[in-house]
Amino acid sequence: MSSTPIIDYVPEDEWPTVSTMLDGFGQQTLEASSSLSGTSLVLIDENGSSTEYIFETGTTLRWRSDATHGAPTGTATYKAIEARQGIFIVDFVVGDGVDARNTTFVYDTSTGVATSGLSTFFKGEDKVRGNTEFIHATTPDSTNAPAHRRSSKLVGKRIYYRYSDTEAYEHIYLTPGAFTWHCIRGGEQGLADTERCMVFDVAEDLYLFFWTEKVMAVEAVLLVDLGEERSIGRMFGWDDSSHEPVILPFNSRLSILNTTNYPQDHNKH
Incomplete structure (x- = not known):
């Protein structure tokens, strides 16, 4: 009779570095799209500031x-x-070391609505930490969609993510x-935590x-x-051992294991 090995609690000072996950996560299975090549995209945020992206190639x-966040001009590999169909996730990194910043935005061509996440690093009291600012924007010809x-639609769900054969x-x-x-399987096996999201x-x-x-x-x-049963995006991390950013493309197949619905007995004694 076989038994499941016991994986005990792992103290924080014994956790691996961020780069431990690099080899195990693999490549994104959805291919990069060149559909935006040769186009430009103007996004006007909630403060009225405008950012134009010119996609010179794929x-x-x-x-x-003219926004207050980020650099006023620049170029990047994206x-x-x-x-x-018609919903893009666009990702690029500029800068080096602790000054690197990762911009990821989701753009819906049917509505003209976009949301950008701008992730940066800063030096905390004892180590480098991260921060992400979200900016909501629309195109000038948007459909006035919200x-x-x-x-809160993920609340209560327990989802299993397969990033690769090993993770x-x-x-x-x-x-x-x-x-x-x-982490059920992989470089962080046995590690767990509760985070802000x-x-x-x-x-x-x-x-x-x-x-x-x-x-x-x-x-x-x-x-x-949840419809296509996958997740796709990026992780922007700081590796304390190499003192440099780690950019990890996220790609997984997912399964919803269950959904928790609490009993409506809060008024009962």
Whole structure:
């Protein structure tokens, strides 16, 4: 009779570095799209500031902006993935070392609505930490559709994510602002924590999901697609051993294990 080995609690000072996950997560299975090549995209945020992205090729963009966040102009190598028809997730990194910043935005061509996550690093009291700012914007010819709103639709779900043949995690969504992750198989096997998160509605069964970690400097922005049963996006982390950023493309197949519905007995004694 076989038994499951006991994996005990792992103290924080024994956790591996962020780069431990690099080899196990593999490549994104959705190919990069060149559909934006030769086009430009103007996004006007909630404060009226404008940013124009000029997609010069399928991999190179430049921008100009009068917004207070980020640089007013610049160029970058980008990746655009069409997660669903007409819905793109665009990702690029500029800068080096602790000054690097990772921009990821989700753009719905049918509505003209976009949400950008801008992740940066800062030096905390004892180590480098991460921060992500979200900016909601629309194109000048948008359909007046609402911005991607905060969502509670993942709350109660327990989802199993297969990132590769060697890496598997589960997520348990506790509230609109907190979830628990647990590494079932892979470089972080046995590790688990509860983190701050945010979820935004993008389309039916499609969510922009963000989380930030307490132990490691990790800022993750991705699309969770319950309809297509996959997630895709990126993790932007700081590796304390090499003193440099780690950019990890996220790609998984997912299964909903269960959904918790609490009994309505709070008024009973």
